[in-house]
Amino acid sequence: MAFKEASRYIIGQVRLWIMFLSILHFAHGQMRYSIPEEMVKGSVIGNLAADLGIDVKRLKSGRARIVAGDSSRYVELNTDKGILVVNERIDRETVCNQRSPCSFNTEIILENPIELYRIIIEIMDINDHAPAFPKDEINIEISESALPGARFLLDSAYDPDVGINTIRSYSLNPTDNFVLKQVAQPDGMIYIEMMLQSPVDREKQEDLSLTLTAIDGGHPPRSGVMTINVKVLDANDNAPVFTKKLYRAEVVENSPSGTLVTTVSADDSDKGVNGQVIYAFIHMSEKESGVFEIDEKSGSIFVRGSIDFEQDQIYELNVEARDQGGLTDSCAVIIDIIDVNDNIPIITLTSFTNPVSEDASLGNTIAVINVKDIDSGENGQVNCFLSDASTFAIKSSIRNYFTVQTIMMLNRESESEYNVTITARDNGVPTLSSNKTLYIRVSDVNDNAPVFEKRFYDVHLVENNTPGVSIFTVKANDADCCQNARVSYLLEDSEVNGVSASSLVSVNAESGVIHAVHSFDYEKLKEFQIKIRAQDAGSPPLSGNATVRMIIQDQNDNAPQILYPVQTGGSSVAEMVPRSADVGYLVTKVVAVDVDSGQNAWLSYKLQKATDRALFEVGSQNGEIRTIRPVSDKDAMKQRLTVIVEDNGQPSRSATVNVNVMVADSFPEVLSEFNDNTHDKDYNDNLTFYLVLALAVVSFLFILSLVVIISVKIYRWRQSRIFYQSNLPVIPYYPTLYSDAGGTGTLQHMHNYEVYMTTDSRKSDCKFVRPNSQNILIMDPKSAETMEFTGNKKSMFDGRDLVS
Numbered sequence: 001m002a003f004k005e006a007s008r009y010i011i012g013q014v015r016l017w018i019m020f021l022s023i024l025h026f027a028h029g030q031m032r033y034s035i036p037e038e039m040v041k042g043s044v045i046g047n048l049a050a051d052l053g054i055d056v057k058r059l060k061s062g063r064a065r066i067v068a069g070d071s072s073r074y075v076e077l078n079t080d081k082g083i084l085v086v087n088e089r090i091d092r093e094t095v096c097n098q099r100s101p102c103s104f105n106t107e108i109i110l111e112n113p114i115e116l117y118r119i120i121i122e123i124m125d126i127n128d129h130a131p132a133f134p135k136d137e138i139n140i141e142i143s144e145s146a147l148p149g150a151r152f153l154l155d156s157a158y159d160p161d162v163g164i165n166t167i168r169s170y171s172l173n174p175t176d177n178f179v180l181k182q183v184a185q186p187d188g189m190i191y192i193e194m195m196l197q198s199p200v201d202r203e204k205q206e207d208l209s210l211t212l213t214a215i216d217g218g219h220p221p222r223s224g225v226m227t228i229n230v231k232v233l234d235a236n237d238n239a240p241v242f243t244k245k246l247y248r249a250e251v252v253e254n255s256p257s258g259t260l261v262t263t264v265s266a267d268d269s270d271k272g273v274n275g276q277v278i279y280a281f282i283h284m285s286e287k288e289s290g291v292f293e294i295d296e297k298s299g300s301i302f303v304r305g306s307i308d309f310e311q312d313q314i315y316e317l318n319v320e321a322r323d324q325g326g327l328t329d330s331c332a333v334i335i336d337i338i339d340v341n342d343n344i345p346i347i348t349l350t351s352f353t354n355p356v357s358e359d360a361s362l363g364n365t366i367a368v369i370n371v372k373d374i375d376s377g378e379n380g381q382v383n384c385f386l387s388d389a390s391t392f393a394i395k396s397s398i399r400n401y402f403t404v405q406t407i408m409m410l411n412r413e414s415e416s417e418y419n420v421t422i423t424a425r426d427n428g429v430p431t432l433s434s435n436k437t438l439y440i441r442v443s444d445v446n447d448n449a450p451v452f453e454k455r456f457y458d459v460h461l462v463e464n465n466t467p468g469v470s471i472f473t474v475k476a477n478d479a480d481c482c483q484n485a486r487v488s489y490l491l492e493d494s495e496v497n498g499v500s501a502s503s504l505v506s507v508n509a510e511s512g513v514i515h516a517v518h519s520f521d522y523e524k525l526k527e528f529q530i531k532i533r534a535q536d537a538g539s540p541p542l543s544g545n546a547t548v549r550m551i552i553q554d555q556n557d558n559a560p561q562i563l564y565p566v567q568t569g570g571s572s573v574a575e576m577v578p579r580s581a582d583v584g585y586l587v588t589k590v591v592a593v594d595v596d597s598g599q600n601a602w603l604s605y606k607l608q609k610a611t612d613r614a615l616f617e618v619g620s621q622n623g624e625i626r627t628i629r630p631v632s633d634k635d636a637m638k639q640r641l642t643v644i645v646e647d648n649g650q651p652s653r654s655a656t657v658n659v660n661v662m663v664a665d666s667f668p669e670v671l672s673e674f675n676d677n678t679h680d681k682d683y684n685d686n687l688t689f690y691l692v693l694a695l696a697v698v699s700f701l702f703i704l705s706l707v708v709i710i711s712v713k714i715y716r717w718r719q720s721r722i723f724y725q726s727n728l729p730v731i732p733y734y735p736t737l738y739s740d741a742g743g744t745g746t747l748q749h750m751h752n753y754e755v756y757m758t759t760d761s762r763k764s765d766c767k768f769v770r771p772n773s774q775n776i777l778i779m780d781p782k783s784a785e786t787m788e789f790t791g792n793k794k795s796m797f798d799g800r801d802l803v804s
Contacts (some may be wrong), residue, residue: 029115033084034122037092042085045075045121048108049082052117056082062110072106075121084119092123093160100125100162127165127218131157133226141273142200143233150196151181156189157214157224168217172210178230180212194228202232236274236325240266247333251307254342259303261292266299266321266329273324282320282330287312292335294319301333309339310374341379341428346372347436350401355441358412366392367404367438371424379428387421392440394422404438412442413479446538448479450487452546459514459548463522463555471505474512474546476534484538487512492531492545501530505550514548522554523595556600556649562657563591574660577639579631587616587661590623592645602648608656609642616661618643625659637663 033046049056058064059079066072074095076087096102103122109115134155142150159166170192172180177200181193192212200208208230215223242264249262268275279299281289292315293304301317317333351368373380384402386394391408404420418440425433452474459472478485489512494501506515512534528550535543565575565588575588594601605623610616615635617628625641639661646654 029117030120031117032120032122034124035086035090036124036126037090038126038128039086039090041088045084045086047082048077048084048119054082054110056080058110062112062115064108064110067107067109074104075106075119077108090123092125092162093129095123098160098162102162125162125165127161127216127220127222129160129165130222131159131167131214131216131224133157133212133214133224135226137227137229139229139231140194141231141233142196143235144200144202145235146196146200148196148198152194154192154194154212154228155226156192157226159214159216159222161216161218165216165218167214168221169215171213171215173213174210177208178210200230200232202234206232208232233273233324234271236270236323236327238269238274238323239327240268240277240321240323240329242266242319242321242329242331245331247331248336249301249333250336250338251303252338253307253309253340255303255307257303257305261301261303261335262333263301264294264299264319264321264331264333266331268323268327270323270325275323277321277323280320280322282318284317288315288317291315292317301335307337308342309337310343313337313339341375341426341430341432343373343375343379344432344434345382345424345426346374347422347424347434348372349436349438352438354439355443356406356410357443357445358410358447359445360406360410362406362409364406365403366406366440368397369402369404369422369436371400371402373424373426373432375426375428379426379432381427382424383427385423385425387423388418391418392420410442412444412481413448415442416481417441444481444484446480446484446536446540446542448484449542450476450478450534450536450544452476452532452534452544455546457546457548458551460551460553461516461520462553463520464557465516465519467516467518469516471514471516471550472548474507474514474532474534474548476512476544476546478534478536480536480538484536486537487534488537490533490535492533494529494531496528496530497525501528504528505530507532520552522552522597523558525552527551554597554600556596556647556651556653558595558600559653560592560594560603560645560647560655562645562655563593564589565657565659567658574662576662576664577627577631578665579633579635579663580665581627581631583627583629585627585631587625587627588659590618590625590643590645590657590659592623592655592657594647596647596649600647600649604646604648606644606646607641608644609640611636611639611641615639616641625661631663635663639663 029052031046031048031051035043035045048054049059056079059077059082064077064079066075066077074086074088074090076085078085092102095104101122102125103120106119106121108117108119138155140152142152157167157170167190170180170182170190172178172194175197177196177198178194179197181195183191183193185191194210194212210228210230212226212228213223214225215221243266244264247262247264251259251261264279266277266279268277277299278296279294280296281292281294290305291303291307292301294301299319299321301319314337315335317335318330319333320328320330322328348370349367350370353366356364356366369384371382371384373382382400384394384396386392386404391406391410392404393407394402394404397403402422404422418438420438420440422436422438423433424435425431453476457472457474461471465471474489476487476489478487488509489507490509491502491505491507496504502517504517504520506517507513508515512532514532530548530550531545532548533543533545535541577585577587590605592603592605594603603623604620605618606620607613607616607618612635615627615629615631616625616639618625618641623643623645625643641659641661642656643659644654644656646652
């Protein structure tokens with residue numbers, strides 16, 4: 001049956017793939033269009049339907065659309081006409097910059113079947129940009145003494161168009177004194193220079209105006225112009241002269257940058273540019289160059305950097321005045337520095353004991369510091385203060401020396417380190433101060449025992465664990481540090497159910513990881529307790545304890561056990577069902593238990609196989625086998641049922657039992673049926689002998705069981721009498737195999753009694769025998785005959801004789 005179902009599934013999958021491949025059709029094509037840039041929106045790019053050979057109706061039915069592309073927003077597909085139109089103004093310079101040729105891609109897709117076409121649109125450049133210079137006007141200065149051949153590099157124009165539409169030539173007008181030189185570079189750029197071809201005369205014409213024109217190669221051509229203003233400078237024939245050869249000034253130290261110190265001045269009798277003087281420092285050291293600066297036009301000297309009286313009390317500077325022609329004059333400037341209180345006290349750590357033991361005595365000296373202030377008088381007198389005056393104090397020793405001492409007992413666990421800031425403040429105006437922070441660490445003394453995170457731990461462990469597996473990790477913290485806080489974990493010697501705790505679990509001394517020594521069985525051991533000691537490495541060592549309760553959790557490792565019907569060897573119990581039985585007739589009940597607990601012991605019953613599935617059913621919860629229709633004469637006499645019992649574990653476990661049912665009104669009918677089915681007459685005598693022998697053995701076992709049960713009942717009765725007379729608490733008896741110590745067994749205690757046939761055997765959960773009403777057949781599949789057991793005596797399975 002499974003093979004047929006698998007075959008049908010494979011055939012169905014093959015059919016689906018054939019249908020899918022017959023529907024799917026994928027086409028791919030490509031089309032290229034060339035259009036000029038700047039086309040207005042709605043302009044037709046091309047008849048896509050005609051060019052690709054696609055019917056316009058196909059575009060509509062296939063829901064043709066543009067799905068992707070580099071610049072798909074620029075185009076739009078008109079499916080009504082099958083044309084591709086411009087959706088947005090296309091600027092070639094925006095899309096491609098200077099790249100040529102310029103194109104972008106887009107894809108058009110059709111469905112049912114799927115067809116994909118790639119459209120390449122090339123954008124042709126038009127001459128829509130004129131050449132443009134970086135500036136509309138530039139100024140050039142030239143001395144009237146300049147010689148012919150002097151060159152002036154000019155900025156080239158820029159045209160974003162490409163190809164023939166870009167810049168082709170330059171022109172200069174007028175060309176009386178200057179001529180234009182053009183140089184083409186390998187990269188395509190044209191560099192232009194203006195060269196002096198005849199001398200200029202300032203007295204004749206002081207200002208010249210030239211026009212530079214750039215022309216592109218478009219049709220019609222576009223051009224851009226730039227005005228060149230040339231100013232003719234006078235020849236320099238007079239040198240500058242300082243008004244003084246020596247200047248003297250004063251400045252306060254620490255003056256801010258930009259403070260004016262003094263101003264030097266030089267006169268030049270030339271006119272115009274030749275009369276303009278530029279001032280600069282000469283022969284200046286690197287140190288001096290960072291302190292002062294001079295305004296090159298006005299000659300004003302300003303403070304630029306930091307001025308420190310303690311480093312330099314006077315500066316001597318040399319200043320040069322230079323005109324545009326290169327003629328110079330020089331003078332000296334002497335600057336005196338005025339002292340102010342600008343030095344903060346300097347704190348030096350002379351001696352420092354760190355770390356400090358937490359049991360240090362009061363008044364213990366921790367640090368010795370030296371404080372210096374290079375200022376004099378009041379500015380050099382210093383006082384010291386501490387930021388933490390509650391734990392430490394600073395005291396003056398000899399001149400400029402101070403000591404830091406403890407004034408309170410230390411405790412590393414409450415404060416492991418201190419950031420003590422020493423402030424040194426002078427008496428100057430304004431007052432200056434400096435700080436130094438001491439990071440004082442407190443060394444540990446072993447005065448704290450390890451403390452577990454919890455005093456009691458509950459650890460849950462699933463049974464059948466792998467030996468050596470990590471179960472749980474305990475953690476103990478020690479408020480001390482370093483070696484004193486190094487904790488080792490030890491398993492206290494104790495007994496669990498008569499065995500040493502070390503034979504069940506082990507503890508890693510370093511990490512506190514608890515390992516299982518062997519695999520645990522929930523059915524044997526449900527929980528136990530161990531004690532773990534955490535001990536530090538201090539001297540002397542300190543320790544703390546914690547209790548760990550190991551709770552074993554059940555695992556579905558036991559299959560259900562069939563209590564009834566009992567099957568041994570090749571024989572099985574047969575139940576008789578009269579042909580007059582009605583619907584719902586109780587044939588028998590399958591009784592099973594599971595020694596697991598919880599949902600692992602919840603059992604369900606199902607009918608797996610049956611000679612006639614339409615005749616019997618099994619209760620899923622109680623295992624009762626009942627008829628689901630009236631028994632007819634056509635039903636076979638021998639019915640074989642296979643019942644499977646499954647638990648609710650993950651994964652579930654199961655057990656099966658075979659139940660033989662004889663549909664007959666009397667035993668002679670059964671015997672007749674077996675006699676009719678005898679294959680060989682020669683074996684009848686032997687079979688009869690075996691049946692008689694089996695009957696004798698069963699009778700003996702029955703009598704022996706009856707004697708044992710009666711003896712047990714008498715013993716229990718006497719024990720209960722002893723308990724009542726001794727005033728001891730009465731402990732009810734539960735069969736060891738079917739009771740659940742945890743209260744989570746398959747059957748409740750009252751049901752376990754029913755299994756052993758209590759009060760009324762007809763209504764019990766396990767009906768082995770119904771005396772005087774039904775018969776039990778022991779069927780041997782190797783024999784053609786059946787042994788019948790009847791009797792007026794109470795059966796060994798009668799519950800009335802088991803439990804009062």
